[in-house]
Amino acid sequence: MTFEYAPALESRAIVSIAPSYGLFINGEFVDPTSGTMFKTINPATEEVLAEISEANQSDVNAAVNSARRAFERTWSVMSGRDRAKYLFRIARLLQERAREFAVLETLDNGKPIRESRDIDVPLAAAHFFYYAGWADKLEHAGLGPNPQALGVAGQIIPWNFPLLMLAWKIAPALACGNTVVLKPAETTSLTALLFAEVCQQADLPPGVVNIITGAGDTGQMIVEHDGINKIAFTGSTDVGKSIQRALAGTNKKLTLELGGKAANIIFDDAPIDQAVEGIVDGIFFNQGHVCCAGSRLLLQESIAEETIEALKRRLQTLRLGDPLDKNTDIGAINSREQLNKIHQLIKSGDDEGAERWTAPCEIPEKGWWCAPTVFTNVTAAHRIAREEIFGPVLSVLTFRTADEAVEKANNTPFGLSAGIWTEKGSRILWMANQLRAGVIWANTFNRFDPTSPFGGYKESGFGREGGIQGLGAYLQSATDSDVHAKGMS
Numbered sequence: 469m470t471f472e473y474a475p476a477l478e479s480r481a482i483v484s485i486a487p488s489y490g491l492f493i494n495g496e497f498v499d500p501t502s503g504t505m506f507k508t509i510n511p512a513t514e515e516v517l518a519e520i521s522e523a524n525q526s527d528v529n530a531a532v533n534s535a536r537r538a539f540e541r542t543w544s545v546m547s548g549r550d551r552a553k554y555l556f557r558i559a560r561l562l563q564e565r566a567r568e569f570a571v572l573e574t575l576d577n578g579k580p581i582r583e584s585r586d587i588d589v590p591l592a593a594a595h596f597f598y599y600a601g602w603a604d605k606l607e608h609a610g611l612g613p614n615p616q617a618l619g620v621a622g623q624i625i626p627w628n629f630p631l632l633m634l635a636w637k638i639a640p641a642l643a644c645g646n647t648v649v650l651k652p653a654e655t656t657s658l659t660a661l662l663f664a665e666v667c668q669q670a671d672l673p674p675g676v677v678n679i680i681t682g683a684g685d686t687g688q689m690i691v692e693h694d695g696i697n698k699i700a701f702t703g704s705t706d707v708g709k710s711i712q713r714a715l716a717g718t719n720k721k722l723t724l725e726l727g728g729k730a731a732n733i734i735f736d737d738a739p740i741d742q743a744v745e746g747i748v749d750g751i752f753f754n755q756g757h758v759c760c761a762g763s764r765l766l767l768q769e770s771i772a773e774e775t776i777e778a779l780k781r782r783l784q785t786l787r788l789g790d791p792l793d794k795n796t797d798i799g800a801i802n803s804r805e806q807l808n809k810i811h812q813l814i815k816s817g818d819d820e821g822a823e824r825w826t827a828p829c830e831i832p833e834k835g836w837w838c839a840p841t842v843f844t845n846v847t848a849a850h851r852i853a854r855e856e857i858f859g860p861v862l863s864v865l866t867f868r869t870a871d872e873a874v875e876k877a878n879n880t881p882f883g884l885s886a887g888i889w890t891e892k893g894s895r896i897l898w899m900a901n902q903l904r905a906g907v908i909w910a911n912t913f914n915r916f917d918p919t920s921p922f923g924g925y926k927e928s929g930f931g932r933e934g935g936i937q938g939l940g941a942y943l944q945s946a947t948d949s950d951v952h953a954k955g956m957s
């Protein structure tokens with residue numbers, strides 16, 4: 469049964485949202501030369517929160533030029549020790565303004581305040597602290613004796629973890645001495661724009677961070693700009709592929725963090741209650757808008773029925789509703805487009821003969837919502853077993869042996885993450901070696917830490933973010949520096 473909880477609303481009084489926002493170029497907010505604005509909407513209420521600028525080609529040029537000047541005149545000639553001071557300052561400001569960032573993220577994205585408060589914002593600060601620590605120790609990172617920055621990085625991020633993805637991109641880039649032009653996703657620009665204010669507050673030299681807003685066209689202008697040395701992209705596999713095509717034959721470096729269809733594998737010796745928590749966390753965290761979500765549950769046959777029953781009981785206690793309520797587990801779907809996409813894939817599951825169960829949630833009248841959904845009788849051929857749904861929808865498959873689990877888990881074009889639940893340490897190690905996924909969790913899921921590299925295989929992309937490996941993505945490799953030294957570039 470579900471207990472009745474009194475509402476426990478986080479106040480939104482702490483944030484002040486301006487009616488409209490300019491672009492953050494060379495340390496200042498400026499009006500877009502396009503004069504074009506678009507609206508950002510609270511997905512839980514459909515209320516317009518603010519108007520956001522759409523950057524056009526001349527705005528992109530201005531941002532890239534500003535980043536280039538800052539790279540050449542300030543940031544690349546500053547000592548690592550001094551760069552670290554700015555990064556530590558940003559990290560502390562994120563902590564000081566944590567509640568403001570959490571409320572703003574929840575308003576603009578629709579994710580529960582519990583998650584923005586306890587996960588997104590603290591992890592974003594942690595990334596700045598972690599990479600601040602590296603800024604003056606780059607020559608000890610095992611990446612060569614005299615590692616050099618790449619130059620200007622163009623960074624394009626999605627809407628599922630707006631501030632956190634910004635931190636994953638900006639912190640290592642700056643620590644390594646690069647300057648950046650970052651574009652947030654068009655539905656979630658507000659925390660990136662608040663971060664721009666934090667850069668001002670930290671006295672970050674103008675042009676080191678430039679934040680320009682807009683949709684895919686603006687993103688494409690960043691990708692194709694000649695003044696950019698590196699593109700870092702997180703988002704859909706289709707756009708990732710188009711970026712890879714656009715960069716082919718250029719000198720720009722590229723890292724791509726794309727979609728996923730992770731297997732969460734439960735063996736018959738796993739503690740079922742804990743595993744059920746891990747299943748819930750794996751696919752219902754952030755409404756399932758998680759590239760590494762455990763969207764394919766692989767249950768060993770002998771415990772399948774019992775686990776599905778326990779899971780359904782648990783899902784009936786999840787609370788869907790106002791994301792600002794501290795008791796809310798499932799917030800709003802970020803956009804109507806995303807909700808439509810989720811509904812299409814749910815329909816394909818119905819049409820292809822999987823068996824659907826939906827948690828009995830009351831759906832608010834306004835806003836975009838999707839109740840936790842579980843499909844059983846799923847086969848590997850079903851679309852819901854192959855495509856990234858990016859919503860609170862779980863597809864359950866079964867297996868008999870560990871070999872079969874590996875074969876099913878790897879039977880996907882993606883390879884971002886996987887989960888293994890078993891008491892046997894030897895089996896964890898064996899499985900981890902067999903699974904073609906960049907991140908593998910054992911007896912847990914969706915754990916993140918700035919010290920740990922994150923990234924994919926196959927269509928999930930390439931390059932790593934986080935950890936020492938994340939530094940490599942923003943430094944010239946030994947062979948590149950040879951080329952530079954010989955003046956061949």
Ligand code: NAI
Nearest residue numbers: 625626652653683684687688703704707726727759856858
């Ligand atoms: P998207 O890949 O279109 O958007 C991600 C970012 O790329 C946004 O900032 C967007 O403005 C930008 N962008 C779009 N087209 C671009 C282009 N041609 N060149 C440069 N930048 C471009 O993702 P979207 O449309 O929001 O979501 C569609 C699907 O993609 C989702 O349903 C989900 O399956 C998947 N997705 C996966 C993510 C992940 O982290 N793995 C994140 C976001 C979406």
Ligand code: MG
Nearest residue numbers: 684703704707
């Ligand atoms: Mg798109």
